[in-house]
Amino acid sequence: MSNSQEFDFAWLSLDPSDDNLERFFMVLAYSLEPYSSVTSELIRNLFSAPQIPSSSSLAGILINQLVHSQKKLVLVIDDYHLIHNSAIHAGMFEFIEHLPSNFHLVLSSRSDPPFPLHRLRARGQMIEVREADLRFSGEEFENFLVNQHLNLNEHELTILEESTEGWIAGIRLALLSLQHQADKADFIRKLSGNTRYIMDYLTAEILDQLDIRTRLFLIKTSILERLNPSLCDHLTDLNNSHTILQDLCRTNCFLFSLDPEHEWFRFHHLFRDLLQFYLKQQCLNDPTAMHFLHNKAADWYASHGFFEQAISHYIQSEEFSKAGKLVEETTFKLFEQGRLHSLLNWFDLLPRALLESRTRLGLMRIWAIAFAGDIVNAAELLNSLMVTGNRSFPTLVDEQNLNTDIQVICNFLEVSGCKNVQTLFLTELSKSELQLLTAFVQSVYYWSIGYAGRLQGDLLRAQTNFEEVLRLGHQMRNLWTIVTASADLGIVLRQQGKLKQAEAIYLQTLQMIPEISAPGYVGRLESFYGSLMLEYGMVSAAEIYVEKALRHNQYWQNPNHCAHAWLTKAAISIFLHKYDAAFQELDQAEEWIRKGTVTPNLSAVITTTRVKLFLKTGNQKSVLSWLENTIFQPVPDEKNIDEVEEINRLTAARIYLAQNDTDKTLHVLRSVENTARRFSRISTLIEALLIQAQAFSPRTNSLPLIRKALEIGLPAGFRKIFIDDRDAISSILPDCLEIEGAVELLAFLQKEDRQKATQTLLSQREIDVLRLMAAGFTNPQIGKKLFVSTGTVKAHSAAIFRKLDVTNRTEAIAVAKDKGLV
DSSP states (O other): OOOGGGOEEEEEEOOGGGOSHHHHHHHHHHHHGGGSSOOHHHHHHHHTSSSOOOHHHHHHHHHHHHHTOOSOEEEEEEOGGGOOOHHHHHHHHHHHHTOOTTEEEEEOOSSOOSSOHHHHHHHTOOOOOOHHHHSOOHHHHHHHHGGGOOOOOHHHHHHHHHHHTTOHHHHHHHHHHHTTOSOHHHHHHTTOSOGGGHHHHHHHHHHHTSOHHHHHHHHHHTTOSSBOHHHHHHHHTOSOHHHHHHHHHHTTSSEEEOSTTOOOEEEOHHHHHHHHHHHHHHTSSOTHHHHHHHHHHHHHHHHTTOHHHHHHHHHHTTOHHHHHHHHHHHHHHHHHTTOHHHHHHHHHHSOHHHHHHOHHHHHHHHHHHHHTTOHHHHHHHHHHHHHHSOOOOSSHHHHHHHHHHHHHHHHHHHHHTOSOGGGOOOOOOOHHHHTTSOHHHHHHHHHHHHHHHHHTTOHHHHHHHHHHHHHHHHHHTOHHHHHHHHHHHHHHHHHTTOHHHHHHHHHHHHHHSOTTTOHHHHHHHHHHHHHHHHHTTOHHHHHHHHHHHHHHHTTSOOHHHHHHHHHHHHHHHHHTTOHHHHHHHHHHHHHHHHHSOOOHHHHHHHHHHHHHHHHHHTOHHHHHHHHHHOOOOOOOTTSOOOHHHHHHHHHHHHHHHHTTOHHHHHHHHHHHHHHHHHTTOHHHHHHHHHHHHHHSOSHHHHHHHHHHHHHHHTTTTOOHHHHTTHHHHTTTGGGGTTSTTHHHHHHHHHHHHHHHHHHHHSOHHHHHHHHHHHTTOOHHHHHHHHTOOHHHHHHHHHHHHHHHTOSSHHHHHHHHHHTTOO
16 A cells, blocks of 8 residues: 555445444445445445344345446544444445455544454454554644644643644644634643543534534534534524534534535534533423424425435434324335335334324334335234224225225234235225325235236236236336336236337336335336246346345345245256255245245246255155145145145146156146136246147147147247246157247257266366356466366367367367357
């Protein structure tokens, strides 16, 4: 760091309010934002998620963002001694332990942070600058004062230096006080007191030099984190706050402008602490005075649309009724903004008696808890509210509105917490009842009805309702609703064989949402889109989107979203015959099932994917264990079967097929095929036909079934579903080339055959070297990436050339491309 011009510098000054996990990592991300891909919006979205992130995961996210930065950066974090939160300390040490080589951290604190400093010392990873090192020497002190234009003699300068002990903050405070002194020599002589109190003494002297109105202005406005002239006028009953703020800022009175227009300001946090101390002293005899100020600030924030700040100040003023009213009115708006974490905090701070006495407010709390994924707690609170809540309303319409909202949230909880699709029951509302609902509540109603339809196998009902949710989302411009509706509508269209329509909806929504604005929301859609790309056989695109989904899901840790992304990643691994990786990825998906409530259909897909993987890898014991413990519902021919039953029956059919039990295979498929035909569940019908075809012999009996499956699926874009059953179709496909898409599918299968032949010829490490060759890496670069020597890379290259019958890299890459290896 000898040449500071090579580095960018970022500075973060902490204050006591930063001793909060969310706020600390928000301001940390904000300070890094101009110099790296770290964004405070990502951290904000992460804390808006249903599950609050750990400090370790937050540190990991910041490190991952910094690793990709090419800049050399020094971050200074000032006043770290104000942090007492153990979770923040743990996250910070995790952050320090994994800093990239181009990043340096300077931590300023009045006391040692509770880190294992001995470990950093032993590794030579820490330089310590203690109090003595920070003091100005005599020469440094004189150099600092050169441009201050002070008419002080040598004796007076010596007193000033000794009184401040070379502490630059104390020197600056002294110089500010000195500007208002007629007798500067006398003032300096009085500074030779106990240096422990020098900062308090000097800051008090600054205030004493200001006129009484300015002092009162500063003390009153110290309750504000950010100051605005209009807000200050309202708080202090003045009309010249803009002038006061400009003057204070210009005279360096520890006030900083936050924007070029000088509309918003903030105090230096040390100065603000001092002002708040005096405010508390003034309010000792009248505690209501502090509440009065917070209430006035809250009124201004509320009237200007700053609802979060208004609610916070109302709570501090103990105006809980006003805070509750505002929370009640803005809950759905804050949902749209992803401010779920703030809502949950406020509900925790509001008195229980208020929540119980105001039924509408209590219902808003239940909405927040339900969207956070705590379905059991939400259901218990709803039951309690319906029994004990205040049921007196100004008008009959108000009571009807509330009752209708309760019915909607009951439906949402019933679907979200569903364990048994057979017992799923929702209350359907009339058109007149729906008209009583806000657009947001309507969207939740239609989503619940739609998802219930999907679970019960009624795809047309599901589609109609999800389309209405999407319409309402666009009407409200609510990104959360749009993403949710697009994902669920797309999967229903896929099940109906309308792959191109699903793709269009996915892409339209993905393109309208910049990644930086709502990464958490988009993660679910990305994994759904990746799954669709895999069905097309576009493995590279699928891998890209599932990795995006996994990354974005870090900022919105919904168990359903995360589990689906890992499931999709496992499906890609299975498609590529990487079975060990697939087992590990299914482990990750099941871990999310254990963490929270996951819909029964997603849980069933994850479980049966593992069972089918056991079947592929010959683990008959685990396969039979699942079969023995799965109860199949009796399904009359005329009855529809639900999605979970369908998933289980298709899996059981594959097991019976592997056991060469044709009768059981066909029996378990009969109801699946019947309902798939009746309700246009095309993807299910294709799979059922392919399994049936394999149960039949000879070839003449299976040909019509496979041809029918190809005719239904290939023109719609299905490919993976046929590749998964390539053994069934490979001998018949050449006789079906007139079907749209059959030629392309045959070419894909033939290419895969060539790949397998070459892959058996080459070792996995040789394939890795070959792919890096094709990417343009040199032998030394390949060695670094694979953690082997250059000589080992050369040995692998020679083996590749010999096995592929080529003489150089260019020829090897050409052969690899022809065989589909790169």
